Amino acid sequence: MWAMTKRNLQLYFSNKASVFFSLLGALIAFILYVIFLQKNMQDSFAGTPNLEELLDNWVLGGTLAVTSMTTTWTGISRLVQDKVSHKLEDFLLTDISQLKLYLGYLISSSLIGFIMQLVMLAIMKLYFYWQDGISFGFEHLPQMLLIMLLSSIMGAGFALLVLQFVKTLTTNEALSTIVGTVSGFLVGVYMPIGALPDFAQKVVKLTPAAYVSAAYRQLLIAKDAVNADAKEFLGIGLKLKT
Template sequence: MVKRNLKIYFRDKASVFFSMLSVIIIFALYILFIGDSVNSGLKFLPHPNRLMRAWMLVGMLVGMLASASITTSLGAYGVMISDRENKAIKDFYSSPVSRRQVARGYIVTGFIISIIMSIFTLIFGEIYLGLAGGAVLDIETLLKLFAVIVLSSFASSAIASFIISFLKTNSSYSAASTIVGTLIGFLVGAYIPIGSLPDNVQWLVKYFPCAHPCAHPCAHSAVLYRQLLMKPATKANFANQPASVLKEIREMFGIV
């Protein structure tokens, strides 16, 4: 089942592209607009441009990674929706394979695809960071990022499978995917620092995953990504600053 589902997903190039569309949009927006839009209020720091450049580059990579885990796992579940709509799933149920095994095949497929596409996103983002003059990540950080990718992919695939279980047609699936792709950048703090959002929206992102199928795992995985990727920049800028200033900045940029 997993091998079959993987072949079907990667054979449909359009499906792969659209499952990565949110990642592409986040990358394009950072390059064109967002990178220069959050550059005030940090003049008291010894290296404010360095911090903002780190936030821009890291924010782009974090947004791409956090969104990739949910959008690609949702894309993988498109195979299950198609099987439901064309009644192919009834063939599986009539075969000597239990329904639990069939369901497990779809879930594992979503998990594997989420990991594969997130790793691809990380490689692409790391290449861009290097070309843009950002810090090249060391092996230890990369291994920690891989661990977060696995955790984020598992959480995203699990919640996506629950949401997908209520969808029966390709039209409803497409609508759900569109909503996810539209909101994901805001919910992971890719477009706007989480600390700049209204308090009620911050609570929505942190504690109300039912409002959006990916709000909980993606928002928190984004925090883990930022903790790993922004550590050098914050350490260089806040070595001589009061702890309260560091705490405020970490909350503003969604590092905690």
């Protein structure tokens, strides 16, 4: 199991293109915020105290949630590649059980998600410090690390649940494209959840990804930064409505 975990980690990090494309959804969300969304939201929430810090932490929470989805999906995609190349059959001929084999994929993918969230956190915090003069406080770091770990395990588990039934690279690539595209909407980072139509909001609130981003945002944004309606609009506090 640990040998499989090590092998999958080495294969992921040795493929620079794979690493880049697994982060593409998160990078797009970050770039869209910097060049377009930040200014619009500053206009919408003009007069709010510490607005730059609030919005920077808002997009940080959403982008980390996207990272937890897309990178773990890429990590589990190794399972499909091993099926297609018949390596999975060879592994099953050894003394390793199927359970331990799948646990190897799950653990390696979870570690990938955790590590890449740390990378995105460093990139974004350095940018916000350089651009907005916002320093990183370490008081919330233990809680953030816990959310990173849990969200990575959850993302890897979901990807494994789906991809264990996928048998072709074409299907895997199509699903990867879909995940990368919709992830930003599911966590409310391409646009605030409150800006979506009512039906879309209900769908988003039924997905775990929205609550991962909400957990980050509740941790990073002061409780009294905005009122309850603004919190729900921004996806900081989510309420299921019937």
